[in-house]
Amino acid sequence: MASKPADDSAKAAPKGKKKLLVVVGGLVVVLALAAGGGWFYLSKQRAASDEDGEEQTVAKEVSKGPPTYLPLDNMIVNLADPGGEKVAQVGITLEVADAHSVDAVKVYLPTIRSSILMLISQRTAEELLQREGKEKLAVDVLKEASRPFGAVDDAHEEGKSAKAKKKVDKGAHAESPVRGVLFSSFIIQ
Numbered sequence: 001m002a003s004k005p006a007d008d009s010a011k012a013a014p015k016g017k018k019k020l021l022v023v024v025g026g027l028v029v030v031l032a033l034a035a036g037g038g039w040f041y042l043s044k045q046r047a048a049s050d051e052d053g054e055e056q057t058v059a060k061e062v063s064k065g066p067p068t069y070l071p072l073d074n075m076i077v078n079l080a081d082p083g084g085e086k087v088a089q090v091g092i093t094l095e096v097a098d099a100h101s102v103d104a105v106k107v108y109l110p111t112i113r114s115s116i117l118m119l120i121s122q123r124t125a126e127e128l129l130q131r132e133g134k135e136k137l138a139v140d141v142l143k144e145a146s147r148p149f150g151a152v153d154d155a156h157e158e159g160k161s162a163k164a165k166k167k168v169d170k171g172a173h174a175e176s177p178v179r180g181v182l183f184s185s186f187i188i189q
Helices: 003-062 100-109 109-121 125-129 131-149 164-177
Strands: 067-071 073-076 088-096 178-188
Touching: 067 100, 067 125, 073 109, 088 100, 088 109, 109 131, 125 131, 125 178, 131 178
Parallel strands: none
Antiparallel strands: 067 088, 073 088, 088 178
16 A cells, blocks of 8 residues: 555656646747737837838928928907807917928918918817817818918818828828918917
């Protein structure tokens, strides 16, 4: 009987080692898959950021120098709030491609100012108090400021595919001397 317990422990040891090897092997496979998945994910992220970097590089090459700014006179506008008691005083500065472009923008300044006033008057105080509302307004002002320079009207774009819209938008903004919209003051009363 003394020999049977020794045999059981001898048989148990190889079975334990096999289980340990299977568990370790499984862990190695799981870690290898996780590392491969992480590498794949990061390589896709890098590829996407490289494409964005190329687009940004192209945009930087188009504007070869420091930006030029054209400040507009402050605008005081009644907002679309019920009762008509809310007023916004907004100071806008347009970023243009270069000093020569300032003269081109000044030719259309009455049209641009009128369009901006119309945009602001359609907003509510609640909208404009939020950061998202101001960012949306800046995008809309950029569209309106680019419109006299050949930007395509959004109403005409409804029938086109998303891919066609992107091509048109890139071309329209590339021709427009207005590159950005900055707020120099923003007061709502």
